[in-house]
Amino acid sequence: MKILVCITHVPDTTSKIQFTDNNTKFDKSGVQFIIGPYDDYALARAVELKDALGASLTVLNVGEAETEPTLRKALAIGADDAIRVNAFPTDALFVAKQIAAIAKENNYDLILMGRESIDFNGGMVHGMVGELLGMPSISPVMKLDIDGDTVKMAREIEGGKEYLEAKLPLIAGCQEPIAEWKIPNMRGIMSARTKPLNVVDPKDGEVATDVTSFQLPPAKGSVKLVDKDNVEELVKLLKNEAKVL
């Protein structure tokens, strides 16, 4: 059994989002980059499956050389090898085509991704790859078990969940509580240094979208505090000022 996990290299969730170059570039100064939190769930579940089923586990990122520490971290968490498609990830279609090309070459049984990236929040790469490869793509998946060649999943829907079954090969976009995030241990970190990280060239340069500029939302005004013994005042404000009641 061969598992592929696709990971993003994204700003830490506490990062201050700012732009430079006349609002055309993300300002990386002082920003820590991490494995996307949803991808981290996918990776954690993949490591569990690898241990339980004796599978091989590859991690993949489409990005420039700066993403290698993030891939090394995934190796430290438990992936066997890593692939970096050496290209700027211009948009979701471009990324999906790269992932589909790698998947075609290597015939993975299971491809796990995050539900969405936390930078561009598209929630679309898994579906695109699924369509490109003619495989089912299920997202957002909160539980995933493998029984022979059948995958049993729970998918979050508004107000609850639905249970699904499908045969391998399959693509899933993952979210909690599929597994608990894993923190690399010392042995993992040491062994990650020597695990293979293969850099390959992009295949098909097609893109569908292009970001021309960024904007920040307007700053929030200051809070109006109401005394705790005068909650009627809050109700009045909500009714007459905000007009939401």
Add this chain to the structure above:
Amino acid sequence: MSILVYIEHAEGSIKKTSLEAISYGKALADKTAAGDVVAVALGGISDEELAKAGTAGAAKVLHVADGKLDAGVIQAHAEAVAQVFKQVGANTLVLAKSSLGDAVAARLAVKLDAGLVSNVVDLPDTSGEYKVKRSIYTGKAFAETIVSKDKKILAIKKNAVDLITDGSPAAVEKADITIGEENFAAKITSTDKAEGEILLPEADIVVSGGRGMKGPENWGMIEGLAKELGAATGCSKPVSDIGWRPHHEHVGQTGVKVAPTLYVAVGISGAIQHLAGVNSSKYIVVINKDPEAPFFKAADYGIVGDAFEVLPKLTEAIKAIK
């Protein structure tokens, strides 16, 4: 150029976010002289309900009534919408961003060779290149995005556009398509869903509780206030991690992103990851006993006080104005 809107329904009604998508489609059609807006609905729902798509701006609803589409089988939905898109000769597909909508739209982008933009918050600028504004970094920024493909798919962020419901009922017609068995490769075996509950991602008002609520036994107070307000209930991540509340109520960076007109946060500190899920709310009320809680900086209104004292009083005060 014609505009098709993919609409979702739950418990027999068209979802509010789908009506917003229709209004968006109508505004786009008016702006670009694209003619009538057609909506497509899949699975079992009454003609009478579907006609309501007209109030939001659809001239016609095409209904694929196949019972196998009742469950949201992603591949089958994508295939059905792709066929209808081609039949009506559409050039733009509009839909509401949702867990099913996202998954379906992504496959459609490849099937139709269309440019997909997610989290759209405004009508496109079509004066030069086709440019759309979308929300990114979980609501912390916006990006102007050029779509270079001829065909477009726009997934609209909830509450980002005005819902206009002054239209007249739409004509409802059956769509004639056949969906191959291969699109049902993933089988939905069962669904576990609260009935009659206000859906969190759809709600106009949300009342959320955090670790400050001390335990699941105290959620009656959150539910009491929510009931009085006609609100959905939400919670912070630790609350769902510990199992005080179900996971689908978890709001934030790694949970549900809400965009209600009013978000009430009780006993939630306001960590940046929680704020990422609520920063699109129109108004935020924070109730917290710690005046230094970071949530107050993101709030419009606040009460510094003990939730166990404030909540019952607030619930009563709301009851009193009804």
